[in-house]
Amino acid sequence: MIVLFFIPLFIVALAKRLLSPKQTKSIDKKHVVVTGGSSGIGKSAAVLAARKGANVTIIARNLERLSSAEKEIAAACIHKDQIVTSVSVDVSNRKAIQSELDKLEEKIGPIYMLINCAGMALCGKVEDFTEQDINTLISANFLGTLYPIQSVIPKFKDRKEGIIVLTASQVALMGMFGYSIYSSCKFALRGLAESISMELKPYNVSVTLALPPDTDTPGFENENKTKPEETHLISQTGGLLAPDTVAEKLLQDALVNNFFSVVGFESFILTTLCTGMSPFASLLELMIQSVLLGPLRLIGAYYLTSFDKIIQKCYLTKQKSQ
Ligand SMILES: NC(=O)c1ccc[n+]([C@@H]2O[C@H](COP(=O)([O-])OP(=O)(O)OC[C@H]3O[C@@H](n4cnc5c(N)ncnc54)[C@H](OP(=O)(O)O)[C@@H]3O)[C@@H](O)[C@H]2O)c1
Known part of the structure; x- marks a missing residue:
């Protein structure tokens, strides 16, 4: 009898939790730093942050591209006194x-949000990567995300607020022909994001791991130049998104404290399939994942088999031509 009394109460509490909208954090007049903000996804994120009223700092190496992006971002500002x-x-x-991040805090103000977008991809078969290529990929994608994060964390902890975004990739969840080194670096970012998400929760600092699919950026154009035929053919089975679309979802997810930021149905399937012990953003998300995980394994198996077929076909064609 007592159990029967508690069941409706439990259902009401659950429904309330599931249906209550998540609060979106504001970045109006806050300082947002975007690494890789001079191009592609990072530049789009910086423009969107400016449109939301943030003071935006972009970080990259090439001065010319920085200066041209700065103008584009400044044009998107909504307040007269906004700093870019x-x-x-x-x-x-x-x-x-x-x-540089310490100086920025003094000059512009406390950093509230750090969006790590700096990174780059090189493709190839694992045995063909030179030591220099490997170091470049690890530096740009892993260390280049870790170091800015390490720099801001003590201040975020002191202030008990902050948002950190790490930009990984779909190949942070699954290995793929041609992406051995890049994918390893992006897998490492998932480990980093999950660990710091746990470390920073008591300090009210949120962590979001963005997993963009193929996105139409200068970086993607460069990546294409190094792709083996197999990688090209597998990539063609998916679409190509605009950087603005990816950046908009990235900001949206980070501002409502979602751990994963994904765009599109295929990304949703892959992320749900690989969710494992990753943090969940809401009870609703947890329930959807629990129900879908089993059936999605079968869909995943279908994709894997079709990728294997592409690779086998390329192998046989090469054998014949030899
Ligand atoms: N485009 C895609 O299809 C795709 C898909 C999944 C994930 N991603 C990831 O998304 C992020 C952005 O990619 P994107 O395609 O937008 O690339 P992008 O257009 O090439 O932009 C990369 C940005 O990072 C900067 N950067 C690179 N290395 C740096 C370094 N060592 N120090 C400082 N800045 C550095 C670049 O400027 P400088 O060269 O001037 O330094 C540039 O501003 C990357 O992490 C990438 O791996 C991209």
């Missing part, structure tokens, strides 16, 4: 990035 600035520094240089 840029810093040329290599994010994988620990001392330099720490010092």
Whole structure:
């Protein structure tokens, strides 16, 4: 009898939790730093942050691209006194990035949001990567995300607020022909994001891991130049998104404290399938994942088989031509 009394109460409490909208944090007049903000997804994120009233700092190395992006971002500002600035520094240089971020805090104000978008991809078969290529990929994608994060965390903890975004990739969830080194770096970002998300929760600092699919950016154009045929063919099975679309979802997810930021149905399937022990954003998300995980394994198996077929076909064609 007592159990029967509690069941309706439980259902009402659950429904309330599921249906209550998530509060969106505001970045109006807050300082937002975007690494890789001079191009592609980072530039789009910086423009969107400016449109939301934030003081925006972009970080990259090439001065010309920084200056042209700064103008584009400034044009998107909605307040007269909004500050847009840029810093040329290599994010994988620990001392330099720490010092620049410290200076920015003094000059512009406390950093509220750090969006890590700096990164790059090189493709190829694992045995063909030179030591230099490997170091470049690890520096740009892993160390270049870790060091800015390490620099801001003590201040975020002191202030008991902050938002950190790490930009990984769909190949942070699954390995893919041609992406061995890049994918390893992006897998590492998932481990980093999950760990710091746990460490920072008591300090009211949120962590979002963005997992963009193929996105039409200068970086993607460069990546295409190094793709083996197999990787090209597998990539063609998915679509190509606009950087603005990816950046908009990234900001939206980060501002409502979602751990994963994904765009599109295929990304949703992959993320749900690989969710494992990752943080969940809401009870609703947890329930959807619990129900879908089993059936999605079968859909995943279908994709894997079709990728294997593409690779086998390329292998046989090459064998014949030899
Ligand atoms: N485009 C895609 O299809 C795609 C898909 C999944 C994930 N991603 C990820 O999304 C992020 C942005 O990619 P994107 O396609 O927008 O690339 P992008 O157009 O090439 O932009 C990359 C930005 O990062 C900066 N950067 C690179 N290395 C840096 C370093 N060591 N120090 C400071 N800045 C550095 C670049 O400027 P400088 O070269 O002047 O320094 C540029 O501003 C990357 O992490 C990428 O791996 C992209």
